Amino acid sequence: VFSKPVIERVDNSELKFDDCHGNEKVKFDVSHPDFKVDEDGSLVPVRDVIDSGRILFIHGRSAHADDMAEVQILGAPERRPQTLKEILGLGQSAAFMRKKRSLVAPLMYVPENQRPPFPKNIGKVISSDHMDNTLFRLSGKGADQDPKGVFTINKNTGEVLVTRTLDREIIDFYNMQVETTDVSGKTLEGPVTLEVAVIDQNDNRPIFKDGPYIGQVLEGSPTGTTVMRMTAHDADDSNTDNAALRYNIVKQTPDKPSPNMFYIDPEKGDIVTVVSPSLLDRETMPSHQYELEIVAKDMAGSDVGLTGTSTATITIADKNDQPPEFTKPLFQATVDEGSTGVIVNLTVEDKDDPATGAWRAVYSIINGNPGQSFEIHTNANNNEGMLSVVKPLDYEISAFHTLLIKVENEDPLIPDVAYGPSSTATVQVTVLDVNEGPIFYPNPMRVTKRENIPIGSSVATLNATDPDSLQHQTIKFAMLKDPAGWLSVHPVKGTVNTTAILDRESPFVLDNTYSAVFIATDNGNPIATGTGTLVINLEDENDNAPYVHPTTAKVCEDSKDLNVVILEGKDKDISPNTDPFKIELGKQVGIEKTWKITRVNNTHAQVSLLHNLQRANYNLPVIVTDAGTPPLTNSTEVKVQVCTCKKNKMDCNGANTLHISVALLLSISFITLFCKLLSFFSSSFL
Secondary structure: OEOOOEEOOHHHEEOOEOOOOOOOOOEEEEOOOOEEEOOOOEEEEOOOOOOOOOEEEEEEEOOOOEEEEEEEEOOOOOOOOOOHHHHHOOOOOHHHOOOOOOEEOOOEEEEOOOOOOOOEEEEEOEEOOOOOOOEEEEEEEOOOEOOOOOEEEOOOOOEEEEOOOOOOOOOOEEEEEEEEEOOOOOEEEEEEEEEEEEEOOOOOOOEOOOOOEEEEEEOOOOOOOEEEEOOOEOOOOOOOHHHOOEEEEEEEEOOOOOOOOEEEOOOOOEEEEOOOOOOOOOOOOOOOEEEEEEEEEOHHHOOOOOEEEEEEEEEEEOOOOOOOEEOOOEEEEEEEOOOOEEEEEEOEEOOOOOOOOOOOEEEEEEEOOOOOOEEEEEOOOOOOEEEEEOOOOOOOOOOEEEEEEEEEEOOOOOOOOOOOHHHEEEEEEEEEOOOOOOEEOOOOEEEEEEOOOOOOOEEEEOOEEOOOOOOOOOEEEEEEEOOOOOEEEOOOOOEEEEOOOOOOOOOOOEOOEEEEEEEEEEOOOOOOEEEEEEEEEEEOOOOOOOEEEOOEEEEEOOOOOOEEEEEEEEOOOOOOOOOOOEEEEOOOOOHHHOEEEEEOOOOEEEEEEOOOOOOEEEEEEEEEEOOOOOOOEEEEEEEEEEEEEEOOEEEOHHHHOEOOOHHHHHHHHHHHHHHHHHHHHHHHHO
């Protein structure tokens, strides 16, 4: 702690500072640049002092103490008045000419956090031309600008005063202007700059702002591996020990396998490992996560420093140094023949972190699966290997299968670790015999038959075998599906015969084929069944006469276009029992004088008039013949309506009267004449 001396002679002033620890490495800062404190504690000038002001501040600090002293300077020598020539430098050589200011405002210092009473004198502005009617005026931020009124000046003496407690962390430097005026306010000198520096005190604790602090280090890392960096912030002056921070680990949780597993660089804040790689083993450590309580202390870590505390969380990260191992060398499974699905779950142990690829297992079948009947996949929930049958097994071929399974990790092992014998296991699979249903061969069975074969004709003989070759079983056949009811099957022989005519044109026939389904049943316990399909390809016979379409047509009675209609020949049969069709007029006396049919192509013919007809309905006999062997013929009457057409409108209402053909008239006349002759001869004989 400083004593508070009053210095009467600047060149012989002794300061007393006691930190109770021998004053080792004490540092002094003087508010005036022309003074310093010697090693013996004397305040001495370092150059000629023109003006020191009435007050100086001495800041003393060590590792154990920090204090500020206010020094009043009494009896400072008066400055000799200067002539105008001396002020202006007249009569001097240019080399030594200098401009002397008549208004001097020295740099002033104010400690932050001063206690009342206020105001306090911090220095003085000196004017060499000061007279009784000269006034001092202070302006700028801190004086007449916000923050207003922090500093004032005695207008008569030039003494500068601070009016309140200052906070360096808010404003650390004030820059104002001072001038002298006469009583009317006219500026006489200045303005010149008045600077006030706020001296820092250690009033801010270190703060860790960037938390939470989380880091990780890979297990087995070498000693000295950097884990993370922790830095704190101190709002005090960074150029002083008030903000010189030192870091320290004060607590580690848990404290096993060593209470000092980590070290923090006291100045940088870097946390590094200090234990050997063998101790940094995630699989043997009591916890995979450690918490460190970190303290930052200012004043370079001295006892009087202020402290701030935070927590660092460090995770020991896993690396793949533990290969997976099967819990046992042999696994056994049973499966019914003919079935699929998971048959056994293979269990493994791995000490690595379950959340990483160093723990997740990958299984493979390395022997015993030539037919690719088995597959193995990893259960993501528990890491087990699920062995499945994907192709049904046959007991009669092999009742036992032996597989060799290997397990690895998704991530590769570290170079000095390898997979051992425990990373492979044997799986013995026993296939259980099941009574399997008879199997039709071939399935479907395909045969070709002509339609219309006689009832009772043989169609096919079904072939079904029982896969249970080691058992002696009999098979019986039965009909399961016969849509048209055309077939029957012998229960023992499996022969299929017709019970009705096979008709290719039936709606039950699709694309010339007819399908029936049969069932075969063995006498096992329990009984088993199998189904088979018989597909009959039906060959066509010319058993359907052709016909024409359309069978009605309309034409205008005065039409210039005598083409009436194009007829299309159709047939339910298929080639070669269909087209080319022969479409012609029916046999009728005189019809060729009115109508004409002309071939268009193999399936169509044009019906035309040779001259216009009166409005009426006409029945036109048409004969169509197919190309089958032997050919079939069909006679059809096409009704033609001759209508009245006016203004693009066709009126056929009056055409309902049937126009009698010439042949019909001749027939009627012949019958009438025959009746008259018969009557004549009868009356003559009577």
